Amino acid sequence: MSASEITQSLDLTASDLAANFVASLSSMVMPGEVLKAARLRIIDTVGVAVAGSALPALQALAVSLARDDGAGQLWGSGRTAVPAQAAMFNAAASHGEDFDDTHTGAVVHGSACVVPAAWAAAEERDLTIGDLLRGVIAGWEVAARVGMASGGGFHRRGLHTTSVAGAFGAAAAVCAVWDLDARQTRNALGISGSTAGGLNAYLEDGSQGKLMNPGFAAQGGYLAALAATAGLSGPGRVFEGRHGLFEALGDGPEGVLEEFDDLGGRWEIREVSTKPYPFCHFAHATVDAVLEIRGSGLDVQSIDEVKCRLPAPTFDLLCRPWDAKQSPSTPYSVRFSLPWLVALALVDGEITRASFASGLLSRHDVGRLAQQVSVEKWGHSPFPDTYPGSVLIKSSSGIAEAEQLTNRGHPTAPLDGTTIRAKFVDCVAVGDSQRAAHLYDVLSSSSSTTRVRDLSRHMRASLTTGPR
Amino acid sequence: MSASEITQSLDLTASDLAANFVASLSSMVMPGEVLKAARLRIIDTVGVAVAGSALPALQALAVSLARDDGAGQLWGSGRTAVPAQAAMFNAAASHGEDFDDTHTGAVVHGSACVVPAAWAAAEERDLTIGDLLRGVIAGWEVAARVGMASGGGFHRRGLHTTSVAGAFGAAAAVCAVWDLDARQTRNALGISGSTAGGLNAYLEDGSQGKLMNPGFAAQGGYLAALAATAGLSGPGRVFEGRHGLFEALGDGPEGVLEEFDDLGGRWEIREVSTKPYPFCHFAHATVDAVLEIRGSGLDVQSIDEVKCRLPAPTFDLLCRPWDAKQSPSTPYSVRFSLPWLVALALVDGEITRASFASGLLSRHDVGRLAQQVSVEKWGHSPFPDTYPGSVLIKSSSGIAEAEQLTNRGHPTAPLDGTTIRAKFVDCVAVGDSQRAAHLYDVLSSSSSTTRVRDLSRHMRASLTTGPR
Numbered sequence: 001m002s003a004s005e006i007t008q009s010l011d012l013t014a015s016d017l018a019a020n021f022v023a024s025l026s027s028m029v030m031p032g033e034v035l036k037a038a039r040l041r042i043i044d045t046v047g048v049a050v051a052g053s054a055l056p057a058l059q060a061l062a063v064s065l066a067r068d069d070g071a072g073q074l075w076g077s078g079r080t081a082v083p084a085q086a087a088m089f090n091a092a093a094s095h096g097e098d099f100d101d102t103h104t105g106a107v108v109h110g111s112a113c114v115v116p117a118a119w120a121a122a123e124e125r126d127l128t129i130g131d132l133l134r135g136v137i138a139g140w141e142v143a144a145r146v147g148m149a150s151g152g153g154f155h156r157r158g159l160h161t162t163s164v165a166g167a168f169g170a171a172a173a174v175c176a177v178w179d180l181d182a183r184q185t186r187n188a189l190g191i192s193g194s195t196a197g198g199l200n201a202y203l204e205d206g207s208q209g210k211l212m213n214p215g216f217a218a219q220g221g222y223l224a225a226l227a228a229t230a231g232l233s234g235p236g237r238v239f240e241g242r243h244g245l246f247e248a249l250g251d252g253p254e255g256v257l258e259e260f261d262d263l264g265g266r267w268e269i270r271e272v273s274t275k276p277y278p279f280c281h282f283a284h285a286t287v288d289a290v291l292e293i294r295g296s297g298l299d300v301q302s303i304d305e306v307k308c309r310l311p312a313p314t315f316d317l318l319c320r321p322w323d324a325k326q327s328p329s330t331p332y333s334v335r336f337s338l339p340w341l342v343a344l345a346l347v348d349g350e351i352t353r354a355s356f357a358s359g360l361l362s363r364h365d366v367g368r369l370a371q372q373v374s375v376e377k378w379g380h381s382p383f384p385d386t387y388p389g390s391v392l393i394k395s396s397s398g399i400a401e402a403e404q405l406t407n408r409g410h411p412t413a414p415l416d417g418t419t420i421r422a423k424f425v426d427c428v429a430v431g432d433s434q435r436a437a438h439l440y441d442v443l444s445s446s447s448s449t450t451r452v453r454d455l456s457r458h459m460r461a462s463l464t465t466g467p468r
Numbered sequence: 469m470s471a472s473e474i475t476q477s478l479d480l481t482a483s484d485l486a487a488n489f490v491a492s493l494s495s496m497v498m499p500g501e502v503l504k505a506a507r508l509r510i511i512d513t514v515g516v517a518v519a520g521s522a523l524p525a526l527q528a529l530a531v532s533l534a535r536d537d538g539a540g541q542l543w544g545s546g547r548t549a550v551p552a553q554a555a556m557f558n559a560a561a562s563h564g565e566d567f568d569d570t571h572t573g574a575v576v577h578g579s580a581c582v583v584p585a586a587w588a589a590a591e592e593r594d595l596t597i598g599d600l601l602r603g604v605i606a607g608w609e610v611a612a613r614v615g616m617a618s619g620g621g622f623h624r625r626g627l628h629t630t631s632v633a634g635a636f637g638a639a640a641a642v643c644a645v646w647d648l649d650a651r652q653t654r655n656a657l658g659i660s661g662s663t664a665g666g667l668n669a670y671l672e673d674g675s676q677g678k679l680m681n682p683g684f685a686a687q688g689g690y691l692a693a694l695a696a697t698a699g700l701s702g703p704g705r706v707f708e709g710r711h712g713l714f715e716a717l718g719d720g721p722e723g724v725l726e727e728f729d730d731l732g733g734r735w736e737i738r739e740v741s742t743k744p745y746p747f748c749h750f751a752h753a754t755v756d757a758v759l760e761i762r763g764s765g766l767d768v769q770s771i772d773e774v775k776c777r778l779p780a781p782t783f784d785l786l787c788r789p790w791d792a793k794q795s796p797s798t799p800y801s802v803r804f805s806l807p808w809l810v811a812l813a814l815v816d817g818e819i820t821r822a823s824f825a826s827g828l829l830s831r832h833d834v835g836r837l838a839q840q841v842s843v844e845k846w847g848h849s850p851f852p853d854t855y856p857g858s859v860l861i862k863s864s865s866g867i868a869e870a871e872q873l874t875n876r877g878h879p880t881a882p883l884d885g886t887t888i889r890a891k892f893v894d895c896v897a898v899g900d901s902q903r904a905a906h907l908y909d910v911l912s913s914s915s916s917t918t919r920v921r922d923l924s925r926h927m928r929a930s931l932t933t934g935p936r
Contacts, residue, residue: 060698067550069537082535082550088691158716163662187677190669194631194680197665200711201658201703209655209702212662212695216688223556223687227680230528234677235669243668243784248626249717316711 014239014260018145019186021263022138022172026179028264030137037269038136043424043443044101044274045094045115050076050463051278051353051427052096057208058089065089072120073456076463083120084222087170090116092215095162097353098335099278099427103140103271104384104410106147106165107155107313110272112214113166114139114173117222121177122452129455130448131177137269138176139221142189143169144268146245149259152313152384153250155200163198163213164249170221180229188225190234193245195220203316204324206333273387274409274420278353279335282314285389285404286338290345292402293393300346302396306373308338309390311383319375326370331360342391343369353426386410428462435462482707482728486613487654489731490606490640494647496732498605505737506604511892511911512569512742513562513583518544518931519746519821519895520564525676526557533557540588541924544931551588552690555638558584560683563630565821566803567746567895571608571739572878573852574615574633575623575781578740580682581634582607582641585690589645590920597923598916599645605737606644607689610657611637612736614713617727620781620852621718623668631666631681632717638689648697656693658702661713663688671784672792674801741855742877742888746821747803750782753857753872754806758813760870761861768814770864774841776806777858779851787843794838799828810859811837821894854878896930903930 012020052058053076062077065085072086073079075093080086094100094112101111118135122128146165147154154161171192175185198213228234239245239256246253277284286308294300310318318338319325325337334340334356343366344351360366381388382405390403406413415423421440429436439462443455480488520526521544530545533553540554541547543561548554562568562580569579586603590596614633615622622629639660643653666681696702707713707724714721745752754776762768778786786806787793793805802808802824811834812819828834849856850873858871874881883891889908897904907930911923 057695057699057701061695061700064694064698067535067537069535082553084553085550085691158711160662187675190675191677191680193667193669194628194677194684195663195665196667197663197717199661199664199703199706199713199716201661201706201709201713203711204709205704207655207658207701207703209659209662209700212659212692212700216662216691219691220684223553223684224680226532227525227529230532231525232529232677232680233525233675235667235675236673238667238669241669241672243626243671245667245669248667249665 013237014256015186015189015236017260017263018142018172018189019182021141022176022185023180023182025134025138025176031267034137034267034269035133037272038133039444040274040420041101041111041136041140041269041272042115042132043440044420045111046075046443046459047424047427048097048099049090049094051099053077053093055096058093058096062089071124073123073459075459078460078463083124084219084226087116087120087222088215088219090119091218092211095211095214097278098280099275101272101274102281103144103147103268104273104387104407105271106144107152107161107384108143108147108165109162109214110140110143110166110169113162113217113221114143114169117170117218118173118177119452120222121174121225123456125178126451126453127177128448129446129450129452132452133448135173135177139169139173140269140272141263141267142172144271145259149256150246150250153246155313155316156251157249158200159249160198160200160213163217164196166214166217167192167196167220170218171224174222174225178225178229180225184228186236187232187234188228190236190238191224191227191232192221193235193238195224196245196249206328206330206336208332271411273407273411274415276409276415276419276423277351278356279341279351280317281407282310282318282387283338283341284407285387286310286391287341287345287351287389288408289389289391289402289404290342291349293391293400294346294349296400298393298400299395299397303346303369303372303393304396305394306342307392308342308373308375309378310338310375311381311388312377313383328361331356331358334360338375339370339373340366342373430463438462481705482724483654483657483704485728485731486610486640486657487650489609490644490653491648491650493602493606493644499735502605502735502737503601505740506601507912508742508888509569509579509604509608509737509740510583510600511908512888513579514543514911514927515892515895516565516567517558517562519567521545521561523564526561526564530557539592541591541928543927546928546931551592552687552694555584555588555690556683556687558587559686560679563679563682565746566748567743569740569742570749571612571615571736572741572855572875573739574612575620575629575852576611576615576633577630577682578608578611578634578637581630581685581689582611582637585638585686586641586645587920588690589642589693591924593646594919594921595645596916597914597918597920600920601916603641603645607637607641608737608740609731609735610640612739613727617724618714618718621714623781623784624719625717626668627717628666628668628681631685632664634682634685635660635664635688638686639692642690642693646693646697648693652696654704655700655702656696658704658706659692659695659700660689661703661706663692664713664717668784674796674798674804676800739879741875741879742883744877744883744887745819746824747809747819748785749875750778750786750855751806751809751857752875753855754778754859755809755813755819755857756876757857757859757870757872758810759817761859761868762814762817764868766861766868767863767865771814771837771840771861772864773862774810775860776810776841776843777846778806778843779849779856780845781851796829799824799826802828806843807838807841808834810841898931906930
């Protein structure tokens with residue numbers, strides 16, 4: 001009998017498996033590598049969220065949500081709100097520059113949903129980094145599996161896999177932080193089904209609504225856990241069945257149980273890729289391949305043609321509709337435009353956060369070169385295990401080719417500590433990189449018994465000098 | 469050229485049409501019948517919400533959400549919360565006894581989502597009943613059209629049409645109360661797409677998660693409007709297109725534009741049915757048909773067989789799985805069980821709120837009779853224009869038949885004023901029906917310049933004597 005056959009014979013549902021795992025975490029000794037991965041996810045998420053929170057609309061939203069007596073810090077704003085709305089804000093901010101991490105196999109930006117929810121839960125009850133870490137691990141294990149079980153089905157329907165899976169991840173995270181029992185956790189996962197969704201309609205016009213997908217997922221998961229704590233019951237078969245998640249929003253529930261069967265055996269949080277670039281993850285390896293060719297002496301002025309090869313499931317985000325991708329309407333939408341990102345890398349030799357400043361769209365050098373770019377389908381690529389990229393450039397000096405099978409920052413090609421620290425400091429520093437570096441050290445070295453509220457106070461103190 | 473052809477030639481989207489309509493409401497003189505319908509929707513919703521808020525889990529949730537300085541009243545609890553969470557709580561409470569109204573053609577419990585969102589929006593800015601009425605009208609016009617445009621498609625996917633449509637209704641309601649302009653309203657509707665969802669997974673086990681579907685819709689709509697007010701942009705084509713609502717969650721966007729083309733011409737809020745019974749709307753006419761036969765001298769002891777005929781789309785809620793419907797697991801799930809509701813009506817000669825007390829499941833007289841009930845598909849019924857019911861009862865004294873083509877409370881068979889008032893008083897009275905009657909009078913007769921916060925104070929004062 002296989003593990004999943006045993007599970008089926010016990011008549012356990014996928015949410016039973018998830019709830020039992022989440023509820024058992026507080027009595028489990030977690031592998032050091034898993035705790036280390038969770039700590040990295042927290043630091044990286046705080047960094048990109050503080051960067052994202054500078055968006056004017058988010059700063060205005062922070063004012064609307066602010067409560068003097070709120071327990072939830074709105075990262076990067078110096079304000080507080082009720083915890084669920086702090087989770088919402090921080091999740092939206094985490095996704096603000098599209099600089100947050102991704103589980104490639106699941107195609108889920110899990111940290112954007114999970115970390116803010118777990119943080120708010122820990123703040124609300126004045127809990128510790130140890131509790132926060134447990135929540136982040138629980139949330140990631142659940143969110144990654146929901147995304148993997150979908151096999152791209154949510155995305156094919158027109159939905160943001162991140163927010164669909166993230167609602168359950170956020171609920172699991174809060175349940176773990178609060179150490180709810182398995183019954184309550186199962187109810188919370190069931191109630192989360194009411195919040196699972198998030199359209200990809202922003203793809204057509206690059207509107208900011210995208211940020212609210214993880215925002216609402218984080219908030220929904222938090223409130224589902226709160227409702228379960230209050231005693232509300234949720235459907236036991238939220239993943240399976242005629243009206244379950246995968247039937248309603250995906251391609252059907254086949255294989256869900258198997259995906260949940262090795263919780264605690266395989267740790268998906270270790271499989272998360274940290275982004276070195278603030279744009280769509282699917283374009284990272286392509287840009288690195290472009291930079292490799294450029295670095296070997298290419299004359300950018302003499303380029304005739306740039307041919308990229310990408311896995312077909314990435315086309316929706318980077319290449320459709322092609323006309324709109326060649327003429328992006330906002331600097332934000334350049335983050336999701338293959339031709340512009342490739343042209344930007346070729347002209348500047350690098351892409352950083354500063355590349356997306358408001359003058360970007362008037363750069364005719366980049367716009368012109370973007371017209372030379374084309375893309376074709378990569379038949380048998382390693383996607384989604386990794387997000388590969390492959391480029392062929394024709395210029396007056398001949399043909400050059402480069403292929404990156406693995407996105408840099410993938411667990412098999414991890415960023416080094418210096419790069420991660422520099423990313424954090426660049427994201428958080430508002431005129432004072434020393435304070436940012438100090439905050440990095442506090443976040444990365446605090447003992448697990450440190451209270452999350454103390455971390456929040458550190459953050460607020462580190463960010464008060466800037467124009468925020 | 470038809471109206472919709474003109475619309476298409478102007479390249480307007482469905483959310484353009486909705487936003488233009490909502491933004492124009494404050495300068496429009498609304499028909500008296502429309503204002504009257506909106507007032508009735510508010511009163512009926514407050515009544516059923518106060519009744520629903522007595523659920524222990526909701527009372528516990530109210531404690532968790534409570535903020536001394538929150539502008540949003542949690543109806544029936546005497547507590548306040550931040551406005552969006554008050555909208556969530558009140559929406560969940562509105563659906564607590566399944567006693568809230570329905571637009572039959574759209575199959576949408578719109579008031580549960582729209583009224584709490586509009587109320588919270590008016591409280592937050594200290595606005596008037598006139599503003600509240602405008603919001604409720606805007607919300608209903610949008611929610612009904614989203615539901616109608618789905619043609620049952622959301623439900624077939626496994627989703628709660630009420631919460632999918634309700635998220636947009638709630639956003640429209642808040643935008644109208646706050647008198648946002650068309651651009652902001654369009655952004656709010658676009659952002660609402662991130663919150664649209666709500667699984668019907670509760671159908672399998674009758675769990676309370678169902679309540680949170682309108683709860684999250686009301687909250688999501690409120691926060692979408694708040695985010696739009698802060699300047700966040702949302703997708704302009706949230707209903708149409710490859711990643712739009714109807715493609716992602718329904719059968720496709722065909723006909724959406726036509727459904728939105730007569731906003732302001734046809735008033736859907738006038739087409740809402742008020743429930744006389746606290747259970748699934750689809751069963752109302754069946755129960756009335758049963759009571760008609762019983763009233764003509766049937767000997768209940770001698771019944772051999774009760775055959776019901778129902779439109780097929782109602783089977784999911786009332787008849788599937790049949791085994792579970794014949795053996796409901798909680799008094800709550802009896803509200804969605806055709807055989808038990810029919811048996812209850814036959815044995816008691818009436819069904820009231822009190823019928824669903826905790827002893828219900830141990831009533832073997834009802835349980836036995838439920839075994840005699842069967843159901844068959846009604847081929848060409850007036851559903852969904854009305855929710856019809858038809859019954860044939862075989863007993864030792866022969867065969868009796870009755871058919872109700874229209875659910876009582878439908879706009880074509882409206883409840884009279886006395887019945888509506890009695891329903892309100894029964895829902896709200898906690899040992900003091902005089903105070904409840906007074907609250908009814910205040911809600912129904914206050915001038916449109918009365919502040920909603922004053923109504924909230926009246927409600928709190930009316931409800932402080934009971935055990936709440």
